[in-house]
Amino acid sequence: MSNNNRRRGGGYQGRNNNRFGGGSSQNSSFGGGGRNSHNSGGYNSRGGGGGGGQEQPDGRLCKFFLLGGVNQCQSSNKPGGCQFARVRRPPPLLFFFVVGGPLARRAGTPAPSQAHALQRVADVHVKGPSSQGGGGANSPLQVRAVCSWKDPQGSVHIFTGSKDGFWRMWDAMTWSLKQEVKMEGEIQALEVEAGHLMCGYEGPTPLIPGVSVGMVRAWNLSNPASPYDFRVSEQLPFAHLQRVYCCKMVVSAAPEVYTGGHEGAIHCWGYDGATNTFPLKCKLEGHVLGVTALCLFNSNGNFLLSGSLDKTLRIWSVDDPAKKDCAAMLTKNNDGHAEALTAVACLNMGDSKYFLTGSMDSHLKVWNASGGCDFTQKCNGAILALCVTSEPANKAVVVVGLVDGTVELRQPDIGFKLRATLSNRFSVGHSGEVRAVCAGDGYFCSVGADAKLMVWQWVAPLPLVSQ
Numbered sequence: 001m002s003n004n005n006r007r008r009g010g011g012y013q014g015r016n017n018n019r020f021g022g023g024s025s026q027n028s029s030f031g032g033g034g035r036n037s038h039n040s041g042g043y044n045s046r047g048g049g050g051g052g053g054q055e056q057p058d059g060r061l062c063k064f065f066l067l068g069g070v071n072q073c074q075s076s077n078k079p080g081g082c083q084f085a086r087v088r089r090p091p092p093l094l095f096f097f098v099v100g101g102p103l104a105r106r107a108g109t110p111a112p113s114q115a116h117a118l119q120r121v122a123d124v125h126v127k128g129p130s131s132q133g134g135g136g137a138n139s140p141l142q143v144r145a146v147c148s149w150k151d152p153q154g155s156v157h158i159f160t161g162s163k164d165g166f167w168r169m170w171d172a173m174t175w176s177l178k179q180e181v182k183m184e185g186e187i188q189a190l191e192v193e194a195g196h197l198m199c200g201y202e203g204p205t206p207l208i209p210g211v212s213v214g215m216v217r218a219w220n221l222s223n224p225a226s227p228y229d230f231r232v233s234e235q236l237p238f239a240h241l242q243r244v245y246c247c248k249m250v251v252s253a254a255p256e257v258y259t260g261g262h263e264g265a266i267h268c269w270g271y272d273g274a275t276n277t278f279p280l281k282c283k284l285e286g287h288v289l290g291v292t293a294l295c296l297f298n299s300n301g302n303f304l305l306s307g308s309l310d311k312t313l314r315i316w317s318v319d320d321p322a323k324k325d326c327a328a329m330l331t332k333n334n335d336g337h338a339e340a341l342t343a344v345a346c347l348n349m350g351d352s353k354y355f356l357t358g359s360m361d362s363h364l365k366v367w368n369a370s371g372g373c374d375f376t377q378k379c380n381g382a383i384l385a386l387c388v389t390s391e392p393a394n395k396a397v398v399v400v401g402l403v404d405g406t407v408e409l410r411q412p413d414i415g416f417k418l419r420a421t422l423s424n425r426f427s428v429g430h431s432g433e434v435r436a437v438c439a440g441d442g443y444f445c446s447v448g449a450d451a452k453l454m455v456w457q458w459v460a461p462l463p464l465v466s467q
């Protein structure tokens, strides 16, 4: 492994075009400053600022619209009701789930306002018919993983994975529980890729009583009756020595699955058509603590990005089927994080490719394809989850899930400015830590320790920021 990734072009990539303001800049160097004085914060005036000097969003979402749609919003002509005079009628509920694709502006509708840009279309208590109780720090119902899948008929399904060992599939039209499957222990990871669901969970060691190990099982969703189990060897009939935090599938003629374990190893599994199994192909070794996040990044070759509790991000060159080298490591010494990494996501802006890392140090960092840190954004708390969605005007919006239950919406093209927060303080967010987020076509999902699955749908573009 080389440590020369700071040198431009000396790492794994050549180009560097920094549109965020250079170096490990703070956001004051790019458009939207971190502090904003001309807003009252939150969703309505009674929300006040709060938070003691924390960054406040530049806009306010209409709480009535957010929770109840246009009818709720218009019926609230009472003190404390909607303060936003012009209400734009949104498309029918779940428009995106049914039709997909970008939202077309209708002729004659008023200009979109940020107040009515987003609606919460689902607030689901994630439990099965026999589950007891609610969420909370030690509740077995707390949700640790979420992903969404559009089936071949075009219907959207949301998968959640919980501490109680169940993964559950939810219908995105009715929000009814379609299926629940019990694993042998706590679920930490769920991913859907190319019609396959992958689940990382803790399970008992077959031969050693009282010791749990990391298991991975995958289902072809069009033939779920015969799942794939991932086993290191006959002697080690499981996927990892410790719990599995993340899975990623590379879809190609020769599919591969990457899994990351709490012991610090990344395992690469290759599909074997002759036996219809995923035997272990190789190990990507280097992390010394748990691997919490995996992300594929394409820029002059294919790379796997891995974030770890050891406070580093590693960039692995994965095009060679037999050999997966670590091309670079990003640490505190080269503008990296001071605490554990919890989330990694890709961000495309025009022709430029970036990736984002989130950490317990409360910072969101933006890295260019050369491995240089282009931007650092301090968020309002430790980060547990990240994903990138696009609002109806096709602007990228970064969804950041925080340890206090807040979801922050930040807009990269204006310096990761905080556009809105979804917070339990205003009765529109999670009451426990946000453990995972994912994005689909016109919507995004968040799950948390409060045993809730929330789904948020874009119904109008965010307005331009006047500065």
Ligand SMILES: [Zn+2]
Residues within 6 Å of the ligand: 062, 063, 064, 065, 073, 074, 082, 083, 084, 087, 115, 116
């Ligand atoms: Zn309203």
